Amino acid sequence: MGRRSDGRDLTKEWQEKFDRAAYVTSADELNALDLSKVDHLLGLFEPSHMKFESDRQKDEAGEPSLAEMTSTAIDILSRDEDGFFLMVEGGRIDHAHHDGNAKRALKDGQAFAQAVQMALSKVDLDNTLILVTADHSHVFTIAGYPTRGNPILGLSVPPAKDGSPGTEPALAEDGKPYTTLGYWTGPGAVTGERPLVTSEEAQDLDYHQQAAIPTEWENHGGEDVALFAAGPWSHLVGGVIEQNVIYHIMDYAMGLSEDQSSD
Template structure:
């Protein structure tokens, strides 16, 4: 791995033009004239939007894990309703960004993808199989020996090679598929810690994902890593600092958190209070592990025993450290628990985590400049959540579908239904043959309510349709049609590689 030859970045002949940083958001009267004026103003916003042909100094890639288009729509409405509006007219922060495309998410061996293969595509420019992290499709899943010679180089690795600062932020375990694809190589996404690896893989020279984060061989190492997954970084003889009676899961005896902290100008934190106290001016490398496994859902975060930072706070802290580098930075931020809530058939938690991603994007836009920072917001895949049933305007997105008289709409079995539901999953199911459960007396807006699902499954599944790509900054205009998901890497590469003032650049600026 350490001797692997990294490909250079390509460049292009480019001028320098500023772009409008976002679409304007205004309030309009709910009248025919109001709707007409809204359309006219939207058109003028678009006419004023000029592509930025500058070189990108910084790149931030946001990934809403499982945040398909139906999730974005429902989260937009829910966020608006939480603020007292009907909701439909609302925009999430990333929806204000001026450029938009679609990404096809399939893996090379599956119509419906997983997060390992999809994030690998975004990070390396090459599609691959389900379960593969930083490895191409020629390897065999779970076969250590098949990985060697088939490793893919990630954008983060290349960024470190040219002296940029890098960071990974996630509300999932940092060793989980999406964040891991930024820095690790494994033919099995489940090899997060050495105790989860087979003996033949360890003997064959494969290493666990957690150790790859700490032993990262490129540049001066990853500068910022914030998320969950503490158990994978501490030995099984060490008590967890938060969860009584729990220990780490490493069998090799290594305390990776101590190894990180022993480096010059480095810090390790495990709770929000300690994160708040980190001096970003004197700290060059920061590791934060805020849960033994995944971090809490945003809806449950304030009840956490040790105290957890929000995704927005982690994003802001990461940028404050990374932006000290005059050569720029690359940061990837994942709202990992959107996916987990959907798997549980729990729409409310999924939507709240999608809104938390929007808040993080807002912080990132405030702390950077659109003239030199490319921000991309997308998803690795979608979920089978649907929004249907002809509910009235402003109807609670988590409620029963109701008509203009505020009466529940009824299905052909004369029972009400919710606006949101799932094509499959563990949600409220019929208990008498084909009959559904009567939702009339249920609080469908309760935090733990599981939306109805059609096909009974222990865990709701991913979906295979396209996901949106929202973008702003240098190179953002290159997202404007349906793309292969691996195209995202190539835009990041191109935006970073090109040079101002009409000069050719055949590699990255050094």
């Protein structure tokens, strides 16, 4: 019943509203479902946000991965002869960036990529349009000309003068090394003298990447973000477009507008 004060159990009401409905709260329950008997599925795995992917993997009992949820959704929705619309969001990428925590952000980015790959493996691109994009960027940077093979989360180690892989980190004007990844704003900034950070410390899961301006939370960026597409009408994606054009691409591909020609 959560925090409701009226005693209503909305999940129970939802289940009673539909035939062949299922409600799950864990990965084990989701994996145990016989999807041939389910037309409506509700999964609520946390009282608030779901876990970051790095933390989810430590929890053997609990949440399904984004790819697993994507797979289940497509299995159910694809039975509709009229087709379907599905939106999948790797929402915690944003949260990790706001916390200045690059390791969790990148790990959740990988989980999102796996969900995209899962979708590609389960649909027919002759009749299914897939769009992949972001709603904004972050003030997230890469710096220091790191040598090939240098840990992306570690200190910035440039190549040696002869071009061979380097071994010593680059030093800033204060004589201290700096991380390859950083933020313009965020909780990783300090006032006064910078602490000396080792590569091992910088690669810790809970490390807040160095930032230039101390703020409680890191901020969104303002540059363009990429839009990738595959499937019918994906050729309409190209160049620089306004964000509202994405709606019109989906509208055209699905033939929703009444004044749209049948072709």
